[in-house]
Amino acid sequence: MKQGDIITIDRSQMGGTGYYYYPVLLTGGVALLGTKNELVRDDGGDMEVGSPETQYFTFQFLHTGKAEIQLARFRAFDSEDILYEDVMTFEVESSESDLLGAWSLFEELDENDRAVFDKAVSGLTGVSYLPEQVSKQLVNGTNYRFFSYSRPAVLGTHRFPSILKVHVSTDGSVELQGIDRVVL
CATH class of the missing domain: 3.10.450 (Nuclear Transport Factor 2; Chain: A,)
Structure with a gap:
């Protein structure tokens, strides 16, 4: 990974169960840019009760070095039933932000x-x-x-x-x- 890179991680679960994924660990200058939930439609384009649902998490790597992301699946009303995923580790290298067409990282104004x-x-x-x-x-x-x-x-x-x-x-x-x- 390069400094400034953006990645999207997706997770699926069955709708109606109350389970959702949440980021529970972000280290090394990883920022959560946004989330999106999307119901999965069947071949006819219809949604059934209990249809699968996909969650998308978009992250950006802000600093060089080691970065970690960990997601967990749980229901907000049941804090005892938590499934922690393995920690995803990334080595983030510096990038040339002044290349033509590339966005720089956010920084203080001069x-x-x-x-x-x-x-x-x-x-x-x-x-x-x-x-x-x-x-x-x-x-x-x-x-x-x-x-x-x-x-x-x-x-x-x-x-x-x-x-x-x-x-x-x-x-x-x-x-x-x-x-x-x-x-x-």
Whole structure:
């Protein structure tokens, strides 16, 4: 594995049993990016009660060195009935994040990143954005993904995480290409 690589691990179980898989051990800078459950359909495209269900876990390796992932199967209402899987061990090597087309790992913003961010959000109203980290991709110009906390300008609302996607062309023009709310 290389630093920054993303993998997906899937597990299947019978629907209706109440059993689900959960990550119970993540070491060495492994981040859980997301999960997804999907019911398995029969050949006719129908779902039966008790049909198999597949869970997908997406992880990213953030640091070099040894990383470990362990999943366990259990029911939330029965803490005595737990099946721990073997620990999966990965050796994570460094990668060249500045290669053309490759995304860098998220890192702290420097003065230039802050200037790009400020220019991209200037003129936006209704929500304030506080950038925390940035990831970059060298293409025809530079793509930026700013991990930020967003706060709507409505009394009593709470902040939520978001990713702001920005492109800076080779002539220096800055374009906000999208804002995605991060659901944790």
